[in-house]
Amino acid sequence: MRPVLNISFSPEPRLTLVVIVIAALGLLIQGVVGGDGFCSVLDATDKGCGEESLYWKVNSPTLSPSHLRDLPGFTRSVYKKDHALITPESHVFGPLPDWTNTLAAFLITPAMGSQFTLYFAKMQEKSTSGLPPQDVERFIFVVKGVVSLTDASEKIHDLKVDSYAYVPPNFEHFLKADSTATLLVIERRYAPLDGIGGPAFLVGSTDKQPLLETPGEIFELRKLLPTDVAYDFNIHIMDFKPGEFLNVKEVHYNQHGLLLLEGQGIYRLGDSWYPVQAGDVIWMAPFVPQWYAALGKTVTRYLIYKDTNRNPLL
Incomplete structure (x- = not known):
């Protein structure tokens, strides 16, 4: 007698699909990932693999083009009207206007519907850097190397990996790199408020920012900018242990730009579910449903932009 295979499906087919996707991702991770995270067999000979270098996976992603040579035309990147996932194999670098000896990959711009730009500057x-356009504010986060920032008073600030700077609009400054460095840069046209003074220049580092309460959630949260109304956006650093996830299935008017700095997991955007890893960038338009779960054996950390402190009618 031929054996019978009994398969039972959840009454919610979409939930069943999610379970299958997560299981498949787990098999993929098991096949190509070592015990320390996304360090595949092909990575094992790379200089960066296993080194104690914070955020090195952002600059040396597992699914870089060299690891996809047997899959011509493959990319995990997706662009839709209310969200985008831009993965490292899709980055296109070119000269950055007004900067010297610097290449940039613009990953989020108003062309896709955002009100800000997000790009890597190598x-x-x-x-040296150039100035942003008139009335445009700038946020800089170092993911590789060291740069020096000279402010309007000619004071020099050394920024290393995990350090950042907020530069108000029309604020004289410039960056200099003596050796190679990679920056995440976010820029947007500042939205002033009547009777409110402008934001202040500041520098800092993630590890110096306090952990904040997250009622109803279990992830760890740090805010890199003051919550003062003078600032029209903030940058959050969010940490998830393996298996942790967002309790709130967010739908809101704020836009997001996100860079995964460490780890891997599943991100829901609208009705789509995406496996993501360090080095991936995500744009989220207003009101797109969004949710995240951390997978694997390592902590997930991501940096996320959020516009704030402004009436959406303005």
Whole structure:
């Protein structure tokens, strides 16, 4: 007698699909990931694999083009009207206007519907930055190397990996790199408020920011900018232990730009579910349903932009 295979499906087919996707991702991770995270067999000979270098996976992603040579035309990148996932194999670098010896990959821009830009700036030896356009504010986060920032008073600030700077609009400054460095840069046109003074220049580092309460949630949260109404956006650093997830299935008017700095997991955007890992960038339009769950054996950390402190009618 031929054996009978009994398969039972959840009454909610979409939930069944999610379970299958997560299981499949787990098998993929088991096949290509070592015990320390996304460090595949092909990575094992790379200089960066296993080194104690914070955020090195952002600059050396597992699914880089060299690991996809047997899959011509493959990319995990997706662009839809209310969200986008831009993965490292899709980055296109070109000269950055007004910067010297620097290449940039613009990953989020108003062309896709955002009100801000997010890009990687790869500074080479002896490179310097230019100024943003008039009335545009700038946020800088170092993911590789060291840069020096000279402010309007000619004071020099050394920014290393995990350090950042907020530069108010029309604030004189410039960056300099003596050796290679990679920056995440976010820029947007500042939205002033009547009777409110402008935001202040500041520098800081993630590890110096306190953990904040997250009622109803279990992830760890740090805010890199003051919550003062003078600032029209903030940058959050969110940490998830393996298996942790967002309790709130968010739908809101705020836009997001996100960079996964560490770890891997599943991100829901609208009706789609995406496996994501360090180095991936996500844009979320207003009111797109969004949710995240951390997978694997390592902590997930992501940096996320959020516009705030402004009436959406303005």
